[in-house]
Amino acid sequence: MVEMTSDLKYTMEEKIKAVNEKPGKANENTPAVSLSVGVAFSDRKNPGESIFKDADKALYYVKENGRNGCKFY
Numbered sequence: 001m002v003e004m005t006s007d008l009k010y011t012m013e014e015k016i017k018a019v020n021e022k023p024g025k026a027n028e029n030t031p032a033v034s035l036s037v038g039v040a041f042s043d044r045k046n047p048g049e050s051i052f053k054d055a056d057k058a059l060y061y062v063k064e065n066g067r068n069g070c071k072f073y
Contacts, residue, residue, distance in 0.1 A: 004041065005041060005042075005043045006041040006043050006044055006072075009039075009041075009072055012039065012070070013070055013072075016035060016037055016069070016070045017069075019035050020034055020035050020068050020069065034067055034068040035068070036059060036062045036063055036067045036068065036069065036070070037059065037062065037069075037070040037071075038055045038056060038057065038058030038059025038060070038061065038062060038070070038071055038073070039055055039058060039070060039071070039072045039073065040052075040054035040055040040058060040072075040073040041072070041073075044073065054073040055073060057073060058070075058071040058072060058073040059071070
């Protein structure tokens, strides 16, 4: 996302929560749906090897810990 800095973290978190409050529920024709997000800001302290790898690590943390949420690197 362009022009997003870590001071907007809580705004992003609230939007993701709002989306997950209306998840698609499983029925006979479709599986349940939820949103899992990993975020790494370019203005973060102690950046890792790559902003994309850091975001991917954050995403897999969410997936390994119940999904349906977000994690900030």
